[in-house]
Amino acid sequence: MQSMTKSRPLRVKFILPALTEATSPYFRPIKYSLFPPLGLATLAAYLNADDEAVLVDEHVERLRIDDTPDLVVIQVYITNAYRAYRIADSYRARGIFVVLGGLHVTSLPEEAAAHACAIFLGPGEQTFPLFLQHFRAGCARPVYQSTSGRTIEDVPPVRRDLIKRRSYLVPNSIVVTRGCPQHCDFCYKDAFFQGGRSFYTQRVDAALAEIARLPGPHLYFLDDHLLGDQRFARSLFAGMAGMNRVFQGAATVDSILRGDLIERAAEAGLRSLFVGFETLTPDNLRRSQKRQNLGRDYSAVAARLHSLGIMINGSFVFGMDDDTPEVFGRTVDWAIANGITTATFHIQTPYPGTRLHARLAQEGRLTTADWDRYDTRHVVFRPARLTPVELKDGYDWAYREFYRWPSIATASFTHGTLKHQVKHFAYAAGWKKFEFLWNAIIRARQLGVMTPLLEAVLAKVSDARGARSTCATAEEPEKSLNRATTS
Numbered sequence: 060m061q062s063m064t065k066s067r068p069l070r071v072k073f074i075l076p077a078l079t080e081a082t083s084p085y086f087r088p089i090k091y092s093l094f095p096p097l098g099l100a101t102l103a104a105y106l107n108a109d110d111e112a113v114l115v116d117e118h119v120e121r122l123r124i125d126d127t128p129d130l131v132v133i134q135v136y137i138t139n140a141y142r143a144y145r146i147a148d149s150y151r152a153r154g155i156f157v158v159l160g161g162l163h164v165t166s167l168p169e170e171a172a173a174h175a176c177a178i179f180l181g182p183g184e185q186t187f188p189l190f191l192q193h194f195r196a197g198c199a200r201p202v203y204q205s206t207s208g209r210t211i212e213d214v215p216p217v218r219r220d221l222i223k224r225r226s227y228l229v230p231n232s233i234v235v236t237r238g239c240p241q242h243c244d245f246c247y248k249d250a251f252f253q254g255g256r257s258f259y260t261q262r263v264d265a266a267l268a269e270i271a272r273l274p275g276p277h278l279y280f281l282d283d284h285l286l287g288d289q290r291f292a293r294s295l296f297a298g299m300a301g302m303n304r305v306f307q308g309a310a311t312v313d314s315i316l317r318g319d320l321i322e323r324a325a326e327a328g329l330r331s332l333f334v335g336f337e338t339l340t341p342d343n344l345r346r347s348q349k350r351q352n353l354g355r356d357y358s359a360v361a362a363r364l365h366s367l368g369i370m371i372n373g374s375f376v377f378g379m380d381d382d383t384p385e386v387f388g389r390t391v392d393w394a395i396a397n398g399i400t401t402a403t404f405h406i407q408t409p410y411p412g413t414r415l416h417a418r419l420a421q422e423g424r425l426t427t428a429d430w431d432r433y434d435t436r437h438v439v440f441r442p443a444r445l446t447p448v449e450l451k452d453g454y455d456w457a458y459r460e461f462y463r464w465p466s467i468a469t470a471s472f473t474h475g476t477l478k479h480q481v482k483h484f485a486y487a488a489g490w491k492k493f494e495f496l497w498n499a500i501i502r503a504r505q506l507g508v509m510t511p512l513l514e515a516v517l518a519k520v521s522d523a524r525g526a527r528s529t530c531a532t533a534e535e536p537e538k539s540l541n542r543a544t545t546s
Contacts, residue, residue, distance in 0.1 A: 068107065068109040068110045068111060069106065069107070069110040069111070069129045069130060069194075069195070070110070070111045070128040070129045070130070071103070071106060071110060071111065071112050071113070071128060071129065071130045071131075071132065072112075072113045072115065072126070072128040072130070072131050072132070073096075073099040073100075073102065073103055073112065073113065073114040073115070073132045073133075073134075073221070074099075074114075074115050074117070074122065074131065074132070074133045074134070074143075074146060075096040075099060075115070075116045075117060075118070075133075075134050075139075076117050076122070076133065076134075076135075076139040076142040076143045076146055077091075077117040077118050077139060077142060078091070078118070078136060078138045078139045078434075079138040079139065079141070079142070079431040079434065080138055080434045080436065081118050087494065087497075088497065088498055088501045089228065089494075089497040089498075089501065091118035091119070092118065092119055092226060092227055092228055092501055092506060093227060093228050093229050093232075093279075094227060094229055094232040094279065094281060095116065095222040095223075095224075095226075095227050095230060095232065096114065096116050096134065097217060097232060097233075097234055097281065098134060098161075098183075099114055099132065099134055100114060100217045100218045100219065100221055100222055101184075101214065101217050101218075101234075102132060102183055102187050103218040103221055104214070104215040104216060104217060104218045105187055105188045105191060105215065106191070112218065112221055113128070113221070114218075114221040114222065116223075116226070117142075119223065119226035119227070120223070120226065122146070124146055124149050124150060127153070127155065128155065129155075129156065130155075130156050130157075130158070130194065131146075131147070131150045131155055131156070131157045131158070132158050132160070133146060133147055133157065133158070133159050133160075134160060134161045135159050135160065135161040135162070135163045135164050135171060136161060136162055136163055137162065137163045137166075137247075137410060137411075137430045137433045138430060138431055138433060138434045140163050140170075140171075140430045141430065141431060143159065143174075144171075144174040147159060147174040147175055148174055151174070151175075151176065156176045156177075156194070156199070157174075157175050157176050158175055158176060158177045158178065158179065158190070159171050159174065159175040159177075159178050159179070160178065160179030160180075160183055161179075162247050162248065162250075162251050162410075163411075163430070164178050164179065164180065165179075165180045165181055165250065165251050165412065166247070166250055166251075166410065166411045166412030167411055167412070168180055168202070172201065172202070176199070176201070177190065177199050177200065177201055177202070177203065178201070178202055178203070179203050179204075179205075180202065180203070180204040180205065181204060181205030181206070181251060181252065181253070181254060181255065182205050182209060182237060182238075182251070182252070183203075183205065184205075184209070184210070184211055184214055185205055185208055185209060185210075186203035186204065186205050187203075189203065190203050204254070205254070205255060206254040206255045207255055208255075209237070209255045209256045209259060210256075210259060211236075211237055211259065211260070211261050212261060212262045212265070214261065214265075216268075216269065216272065217269070219272070224507065225504055225505075225506065225507050226504065226506065227506060228506045228509060228510065228513065229277070229279045229510075229513075230507075231273040231274070231275060231277055231278050231279065232278075232279045232280075232281050233266075233269060233270065233273070233278055233279070233280055233281065234280070234281050234282055235260065235261045235266040235269070235280065235282060235285075235291075235295065236258065236259065236260045236261065236282045236283075236284070236285070236287060236288065236291070237252075237258065237259050237260075238251075238252045238256070238257045238258040238259065238283065239257070239258055239283040239284045239287060240257070240258040240284065240287045240288075241284070241311065242257070244346070244413060244414040244415045244418070245376070245407065245408075245409070245410070245413055245414075245415040246413065247410040247412070247413060248283065249413065249414075250410075250412035250413055251412075258284075258287055258288070260288050260291040263291060263294045263295055263298060264298075266295055266298075267295070267298045267299070270299065270302065270304070271302075275510065275514070276303055276304050276305050276328075276514055277304070277305055277306070277510060277513060277514045277517070278304055278305070278306040278307075278328075279306065279307045279308070280306060280307065280308035280309070281309075282308060282309065283309060284309060284310060284311060284314070285308040285309060285310055285324075286310040286311070286314040286315075286320055286321070286324070287310075287311075287314070289314075289318070289320055292320055292323075292324070293320060293323055295327075296320075296323040296324050296326065296327035297323070297327075299327040299328060300326065300327060302327075302328075303328075304327070304328040305328045305330050305514055305517045305518070305519075306327075306328050306329055306330065307329070307330065307331040307332070307333075307517075308324075308329065308331075308332060308333070309332065309333035309334075309335075310332055310333075310334065311334070311335060312334060312335070312336065312355045312357065312360050313355055315332075315334070315360050315363060315364065316355060316356075316359060316360060316363065321363065321364070321367065321369075322367065325367040325368065325369060329367075329369055330368065330369060330370065330517040330518075330519065331369065331370040331371075331372065331400070331486075331517060332364060332369050332370070332371060332372070333372045333374065333403075334360065334364075334371055334372070334373055334374065335374045336357055336360075336373050336374060336375055337374060337375060337376045338375070338376055338379055338382075339357070339386075339389060339390060339393060340379070340381045340382065340386070342380075342381045343379040343380065343381045343382065346379065346380055346381070357393070357397070358397055361397040361398060361399065362397075365398060365473075365474060365475075365479070368479065368519050368520045370400040370401075370482070370483065370486060370517075371398075371399050371400050371401075372399075372400065372401045372402070372403060373394055373399040373401075373402045373403070374402075374403045374405070375390050375394070375402060375403070375404050375405070375457075376404075376405045376406075376407050377390075377404065377405065377406055377407065377450060377453060377454050377457070378406050378407035378438070378440075378442050378445065378450045378454075379407055380442075380443040380444065381443075381444065382442070382443075382444060382445060382450075383444050383445065384445060384449055384453065386453070387453035387454070387456055387457045388460075390404075390457065391457050391460050391461050391466075394461060394470070395461065395466050395469050395470045396470075396473065397473065398470050398471070398473035398474055398483065399470060400470070400483050400486055400487055401486070401487055401490055401491075402457075402461050404454055404457050404458055404461075405435035405454075406435050406436060406437065406438055406450060406451070406454050407435075407440075407442075408433050408434070408435045408439060409425065409439065409440055410433060419440050424440045424441040425439065425440050426438075426439055426440055426441060426447075427439050436454070437451070438450050438451050462487070462491045462492070464488075464492075467483075467484060467487045467488055467492075468484065470483065470487070471483040471484040471487070476520060478520040479520045482516060482518075482520055485516050486516050489516070
């Protein structure tokens with residue numbers, strides 16, 4: 060299929076198909092109503108002023124595919140791949156030009172190309188503007204690959220006018236960096252950035268201007284590693300001083316313990332942080348190349364964040380090669396004892412394009428290529444020291460155990476002040492224990508009324524005890540990690 064020269068403005072439709080897990084019996088509507096699809100809204104910013112653009116997120120609204128835009132742009136993740144392909148095939152059957160991009164397309168370009176007129180490999184800030192030039196001229200290529208020249212210093216402002224703010228709990232989401240400086244074996248995004256720079260930042264003044272555009276005090280930085288470039292992060296937090304923002308983000312264990320950057324973040328308004336602990340077993344860290352966690356005192360991470368009034372969403376992975384049946388209880392006990400506010404548990408998932416996938420494929424341990432099951436809730440490989448049933452049952456047990464009312468209360472009482480205890484309890488319980496309320500609010504399209512409550516819960520408190528430790532010594536890596544694993 061070839062594109063045609065367009066003398067009139069383009070009519071472009073951007074689509075985020077629903078992830079498979081969003082249609083499962085375990086569907087939590089609030090989980091898929093958190094953030095708008097910023098990637099697609101960013102690409103839309105490259106259109107001409109007179110072009111017509113529509114952005115549809117199938118998680119929060121119905122998708123119609125009986126329309127006739129000039130161009131359809133679809134973002135593909137592994138567990139929405141089959142749905143994305145069906146949508147693409149339907150449009151292409153009616154002669155409409157369809158392009159596919161995203162993590163899964165980059166990982167399996169030949170698979171995706173069978174359903175598209177053109178595909179995008181890697182981040183699209185350089186390739187999408189070039190594609191638009193070619194498409195308007197009637198000479199679009201079948202493949203656009205991002206390699207050299209990656210930058211987001213001159214990215215135009217995100218097309219937030221296309222985002223239906225009332226459909227999201229956190230419409231003020233923002234991204235100011237791309238990629239991650241780390242290269243873990245299991246990370247899907249590491250493959251996405253191959254062939255060029257894997258971590259780069261926006262200009263600080265542009266990031267601050269984007270923040271200033273957003274109404275209300277609350278922000279959520281969706282960056283994989285907000286503290287990944289210390290000079291950028293320090294300047295960003297300095298510029299945010301006096302803006303009266305409260306924000307959430309993600310960072311690594313080592314960046315929290317290094318220097319005083321986390322204090323600067325707290326002063327700028329950081330109130331909640333996603334932390335990739337992943338595993339309490341050093342050999343698992345080595346095997347997965349997550350060396351930034353080796354020798355780090357996980358308990359010191361928790362204590363330092365709590366002393367600054369920062370809540371923790373801890374990420375943990377089950378099913379790594381050194382995991383035994385004891386891993387589930389040990390992990391949950393540690394998380395509760397160290398006052399982790401919320402926990403995100405995952406079954407190790409070997410995404411195509413990662414070194415983990417290549418290793419398990421070579422060892423003959425992959426058990427399915429059904430991408431719908433690659434959602435971190437299903438076992439898609441043969442574990443080394445667990446049976447598949449043990450891994451799945453242990454994962455399910457960990458979620459139930461961590462979010463029991465007594466567990467939430469116990470974790471809350473680890474904090475040194477009543478205000479911090481109440482904040483922990485309210486945040487954890489509100490996230491997991493009031494599903495019926497979230498569902499009713501979403502059906503009524505009133506998520507916006509919950510944002511002030513979220514901001515109130517995120518209000519600053521500090522732990523009266525202070526941090527027990529601010530850094531782990533490089534001279535005692537094993538001893539330091541052992542303290543974390545036996546707390």
